[in-house]
Amino acid sequence: MKAACIENGAVHVRELPDPEPRRGQALVRTHSCGLCASDAHFLTGGRHVIELSRRMGGPYAGLDETRPFVPGHEFVGEVIDYGAGSRRPVAPGRRVTSVPIMRQGGAHAVVGFSHDCPGGCGELMLLDEDFLLEVPEGLPDDHAALIEPLAVGLEHARRGRPGKDDVALVLGCGAIGLGVVAGLALAGAVPIVAADFHADRRELALKAGAHIAIDPREVDPYGPLPDLGGRRVNLVYENVGVPGMLQRIIESMPFDGRLVMGGYCMEPEPLYVFAAQNKRLNIQFAGGEEPQDMDLAMRSIAEGRIDVAPWLGERIGLGSVAAAIANLSGPGTSVRTVVDPRLQLS
Amino acid sequence: MKAACIENGAVHVRELPDPEPRRGQALVRTHSCGLCASDAHFLTGGRHVIELSRRMGGPYAGLDETRPFVPGHEFVGEVIDYGAGSRRPVAPGRRVTSVPIMRQGGAHAVVGFSHDCPGGCGELMLLDEDFLLEVPEGLPDDHAALIEPLAVGLEHARRGRPGKDDVALVLGCGAIGLGVVAGLALAGAVPIVAADFHADRRELALKAGAHIAIDPREVDPYGPLPDLGGRRVNLVYENVGVPGMLQRIIESMPFDGRLVMGGYCMEPEPLYVFAAQNKRLNIQFAGGEEPQDMDLAMRSIAEGRIDVAPWLGERIGLGSVAAAIANLSGPGTSVRTVVDPRLQLS
Structure with a gap:
């Protein structure tokens, strides 16, 4: 072949x-x-x-x-x-x-x-x-x-255990980030903030169900968000996967925040443990879909719930x-x- | 003064x-x-x-x-x-x-x-x-x-959310590790495995409520534990705080394991994100006591529940x-x- x-x-x-x-x-x-x-x-x-x-x-x-x-x-x-x-x-x-x-x-x-x-x-x-x-x-x-990349995003969304008091930030709107947005939107409850440098990706995030989409160079994703009545994000989904992201996110997150690490970074990441400790952060590492996510992704696409x-x-x-x-x-x-x-x- | x-x-x-x-x-x-x-x-x-x-x-x-x-x-x-x-x-x-x-x-x-x-x-x-x-x-x-160092251990124990299906491993039996052991023992439900290089510390861990105490150079803390019917640990408390521990623990932990990082390491830790992702690990960073932990620590010492x-x-x-x-x-x-x-x- x-x-x-x-x-x-x-x-x-x-x-x-x-x-x-x-x-x-x-x-x-x-x-x-x-x-x-x-x-x-x-x-x-x-x-x-x-x-x-x-x-x-x-x-x-x-x-x-x-x-x-x-x-x-x-x-x-x-x-x-x-x-x-x-x-x-x-x-x-x-x-x-x-x-x-x-x-x-x-x-x-x-x-x-x-x-x-x-x-x-x-x-x-x-x-x-x-x-x-x-x-x-x-x-x-x-x-x-x-189906497969969408399922990965659905798995990440699920592992973050979004609840009614959370404000989710999805960093990076490639296929995985868009899948996270779609998965959170399917789950229904959470205000979803999408962030990406590129306008076309932000547009796709809004189509996928994000409530607001920001350019992180223009709006601080971790500051009070005017479009959400001044609320701040506390549940961050990382879907970028470049070295240095982890520590930058840790330094930006609020006390008691939760981070879902989805981006598949293959280089070592320097991490300051005490920086994460001072904020009592929780990091859930998300690795990829399980069969239940593939099922849900296929049904959601086939039934037109996710485009x-x-x-x-x-x-x-x-x-x-x-x-x-x-x-x-x-x-x-x-x-x-x-x-x-x-x-x-x- | x-x-x-x-x-x-x-x-x-x-x-x-x-x-x-x-x-x-x-x-x-x-x-x-x-x-x-x-x-x-x-x-x-x-x-x-x-x-x-x-x-x-x-x-x-x-x-x-x-x-x-x-x-x-x-x-x-x-x-x-x-x-x-x-x-x-x-x-x-x-x-x-x-x-x-x-x-x-x-x-x-x-x-x-x-x-x-x-x-x-x-x-x-x-x-x-x-x-x-x-x-x-x-x-x-x-x-x-x-009271204060015990309260730190109690906070760490609490943040791990020990449940009835967990087997806890407490790495390092200094004051904080011993406090974690004592806190887990107070919570009651979990088999507690303590690990330390020093026999006197292992002895203290058993006094504090550990079910078994091992020298990690002699018994693999992550392998099947004969004294627990071959069960393996899935909830690890790190209380050592030296560089390199985080990645070593990640490489040793089982799929879906949870790690509470208590050791206050001030040097950067090199972390391979995908190593933690492949196992879908959860890391809870624990930073120190809150007033509820100080209260519990003081009462537990004063009432003789923790010696x-x-x-x-x-x-x-x-x-x-x-x-x-x-x-x-x-x-x-x-x-x-x-x-x-x-x-x-x-």
């Missing part, structure tokens, strides 16, 4: 052997796959993740930076076949998505960050049949590719993945570029 | 002007004051605290390392007088302790870390009359000096403070050395 691979910190299109499903695995032809900032982060910071995973016994321990692996963990595709002896829960020809997890003995691999489980930037994938989620017929491929259409940008072929990953963020970029490996290469 | 002062990172005994109480302030003659590891930490790491407090607007912002201040925030003393126009809630001659906080306009100073509010390592102190806690008559001075007598070591005069602060921890040291400024200097 053809695939865009990460190898030695760069992206190349390669011809790879077709993956062969084992028992319990579905072979899937990729229809659409979103490019995530963590794919870009991995190009530069992946060695930290691999080293730490080796020390701690995590799912990235088996990655070898010098060997190619196929990224892409936000995917939808069509079931082609199963390994011999499988349960075959979804019929061939139907479309599926999944949490990007593949069980391997007692451990598990992350689809898109593994040499054995190629991600959606290749023509073919292997998925764990027990985690397959069948995609409803009317749902366009590219919308279905957004992800405005998040979609270009649809590209494998030959454009390298350039797209190099330009994921910045002014004027769309929330999600999707890859369709069936397109002509360029 | 005579006082042991911190100045330019060293301790000197000095003759200082007697403090003069203003309205709302009690003038108190110190009877006993505990020496805390944070006094020792401040000698080496204080500049970080001061810098950060200036940036964040905290209570240490006004400290000037080159000018003397009198440490000591675990104190008991006798009320001598009040500033003119005060409420005078406790009669002169009675003994009091207090949270080490002095209101100053809209801000507040920390008693023992302020040029205006000398701590208990001096003959005289000023206390905020609204925070005075009268000490019951039968309670010895040195036991009363332990702090075994924590007490030497009682020294002001002339021995420098040497005592230099030797607060290590094998064979007592949990608390107390200073009585009324003793002969040496």
Whole structure:
């Protein structure tokens, strides 16, 4: 199969052997796959993740930076076949998505960050049949590719345990931040303040359910908010993932505040413990969706309760993945570029 | 008055002007004051605290390392007088302790870390009359000096929200760790595992209510615990406060674990956010007692529910403070050395 691979910190299109499903695995032809900032982060910071995973016994321990692996963990595709002896829960020809997890003995691999489980930037994938989620017929491929990042935002929103006395601040309105906004809006109760440098992202946050959207260079997100009668935020969702954010947020938060760390920063963060202690802060680290979040994300998109259409940008072929990953963020970029490996290469 | 002062990172005994109480302030003659590891930490790491407090607007912002201040925030003393126009809630001659906080306009100073509010390592102190806690008559001075550090441990224990399904690990059995053990034991429900390198501290932890006490060099605190039927800890209390602990704990904790950071580390801690994210950890930063914790600590000591007598070591005069602060921890040291400024200097 053809695939865009990460190898030695760069992206190349390669011809790879077709993956062969084992028992319990579905072979899937990729229809659409979103490019995530963590794919870009991995190009530069992946060695930290691999080293730490080796020390701690995590799912990235088996990655070898010098060997190619196929990224892409936000995917939808069509079931082609199963390994011999499988349960075959979804019929061939139907479309599926999944949490990007593949069980391997007692451990598990992350689809898109593994040499054995190629991600959606290749023509073919292997998925764990027990985690397959069948995609409803009317749902366009590219919308279905957004189920996974939306589910991540829904998980983050949920882990913050928003309550009726909270004022939530969502920092960073990429796909995850917008998913947090949408998740908080679904939960209903909380005034939602979204913050992003870019006007187009603030606009999307308002569409997703934020009550106000601010440019943090113009309005202090931690000060009294005139549009909320002078109330201040106390529940902060971090969805940026650049080094230094954690300590900056700690210094800005109010006493007894809660922080949900969603941004996947792969560099070490210098943290002053006593700064967080003086304010009795609580930090909930949020890591990604669970099956309940995937379910809710799929239903919310399919039933029109969350509209992800405005998040979609270009649809590209494998030959454009390298350039797209190099330009994921910045002014004027769309929330999600999707890859369709069936397109002509360029 | 005579006082042991911190100045330019060293301790000197000095003759200082007697403090003069203003309205709302009690003038108190110190009877006993505990020496805390944070006094020792401040000698080496204080500049970080001061810098950060200036940036964040905290209570240490006004400290000037080159000018003397009198440490000591675990104190008991006798009320001598009040500033003119005060409420005078406790009669002169009675003994009091207090949270080490002095209101100053809209801000507040920390008693023992302020040029205006000398701590208990001096003959005289000023206390905020609204925070005075009268000490019951039968309670010895040195036991009363332990109300504050015990209250800190009780606060940490409380902030971890121990529940019936938790297994708690208390790392470090100094005064704060022992207070956490005692607080968890008061709460009743949780198996308590104490860990310390030193056998005498483990012995104290068992006396304070720990169910098992381990040397972490011999028994992995995070592994299945044979004395608890193979259960593993999921609620960790950090009371050590040395750089590197936070990341080491994160790497050892189980999925969905909760960590209460009590150790007052003044150096920056390198933290890998994604390591905590992969396990969905929750970190509650615990900073110190509130009045409810002081109340509970005093009642628990006075009523014999928590026995702090075994924590007490030497009682020294002001002339021995420098040497005592230099030797607060290590094998064979007592949990608390107390200073009585009324003793002969040496």
